[in-house]
Amino acid sequence: MFDLSNKTALITxxxxxxxxxxxxxxxxxxxxxxxxxxxxxxxxxxANELRDSGxxxxxxxxxxTSFEKTRAGYEAAVAALGPIxxxxxxxxxxxxxxxxxxxxxxxxxxxxxxxxNAYGVMNCAKVAVDSMCDRGWGRIxxxxxxxxxxxxxxxxxxxxxxxxxxxxxxxxxxxxxxRFGVTANTLALGMIDNHYDASVTEHLVKSIPxxxxxxxxxxxxxxxxxxxxxxxxxxxxxxxLNGGSTTx
Ligand SMILES: NC(=O)c1ccc[n+]([C@@H]2O[C@H](COP(=O)([O-])OP(=O)(O)OC[C@H]3O[C@@H](n4cnc5c(N)ncnc54)[C@H](O)[C@@H]3O)[C@@H](O)[C@H]2O)c1
Numbered sequence: 001m002f003d004l005s006n007k008t009a010l011i012t013x014x015x016x017x018x019x020x021x022x023x024x025x026x027x028x029x030x031x032x033x034x035x036x037x038x039x040x041x042x043x044x045x046x047a048n049e050l051r052d053s054g055x056x057x058x059x060x061x062x063x064x065t066s067f068e069k070t071r072a073g074y075e076a077a078v079a080a081l082g083p084i085x086x087x088x089x090x091x092x093x094x095x096x097x098x099x100x101x102x103x104x105x106x107x108x109x110x111x112x113x114x115x116x117n118a119y120g121v122m123n124c125a126k127v128a129v130d131s132m133c134d135r136g137w138g139r140i141x142x143x144x145x146x147x148x149x150x151x152x153x154x155x156x157x158x159x160x161x162x163x164x165x166x167x168x169x170x171x172x173x174x175x176x177x178x179r180f181g182v183t184a185n186t187l188a189l190g191m192i193d194n195h196y197d198a199s200v201t202e203h204l205v206k207s208i209p210x211x212x213x214x215x216x217x218x219x220x221x222x223x224x225x226x227x228x229x230x231x232x233x234x235x236x237x238x239x240x241l242n243g244g245s246t247t248x
Contacts, residue, residue, distance in 0.1 A: 002228040005030030008081045013091025015042025017194045018216045025220025032056035034077035064120035074127040086227045087128045089121045089142040099155040110158035117162030138182035139227040142170050174236030183235035185226045190242025209244035
């Protein structure tokens with residue numbers, strides 16, 4: 001089950017954190033992986049480590065917020081690995097992300113969240129989806145956040161707006177491409193233990209029924225399932241992966 005050998009995957013923002021965990025999990029199931037990141041050194045070192053452990057991996061550094069750079073980077077990944085079967089839109093936290101009440105922000109503060117979480121997802125889907133439809137098989141997974149589904153007073157309204165736009169886009173995309181054998185699903189993550197210091201973690205954990213933050217290793221297996229042959233009947237869904245923080 002969940003065998004991904006003979007599949008290729010492009011994972012955005014995979015030089016560290018959640019994306020790195022996703023790339024490791026897909027590679028363990030046999031996929032050849034293209035590691036995208038805005039930071040070329042991060043992409044290269046993640047790809048090197050995977051290659052050192054015997055996996056097929058290439059670095060694919062580009063900025064997903066630029067359509068032209070995304071197209072060129074995608075084509076370079078295809079030249080190295082062959083057609084991309086699995087796209088994981090993971091990049092979602094822009095450089096310089098900060099927390100501030102909406103009333104304390106200005107329009108120029110909002111753009112980076114929408115550029116990355118709406119345009120970034122759409123740019124990557126645009127360059128990858130035609131080939132998937134033509135070949136009759138594809139999997140698109142977007143890593144979103146509970147912040148795209150519910151309102152919370154953490155000072156992340158523009159981030160939430162970008163995440164919500166990505167969720168909505170994925171639902172429409174799923175409906176359009178399902179008949180070509182391409183699925184599109186979203187994982188709405190809860191808080192992952194890679195950005196918070198110990199005092200914040202202690203406070204946050206109390207609000208999570210499972211009583212711990214998520215880890216990159218919690219996300220990879222869920223992506224493996226959504227990327228698999230076996231998940232062909234699952235499309236257009238937004239699935240909470242959050243230790244039970246929100247339920248539906
Ligand atoms: N960490 C959390 O608590 C949390 C919670 C919910 C959802 N998420 C989502 O999970 C995903 C991964 O989060 P993370 O915590 O691992 O992030 P991270 O910041 O640790 O790593 C993300 C990577 O994306 C890269 N990146 C940023 N902008 C890019 C761009 N324009 N083009 C290509 N790469 C770019 C960064 O260089 C970085 O290496 C994001 O979509 C995030 O919104 C994270």
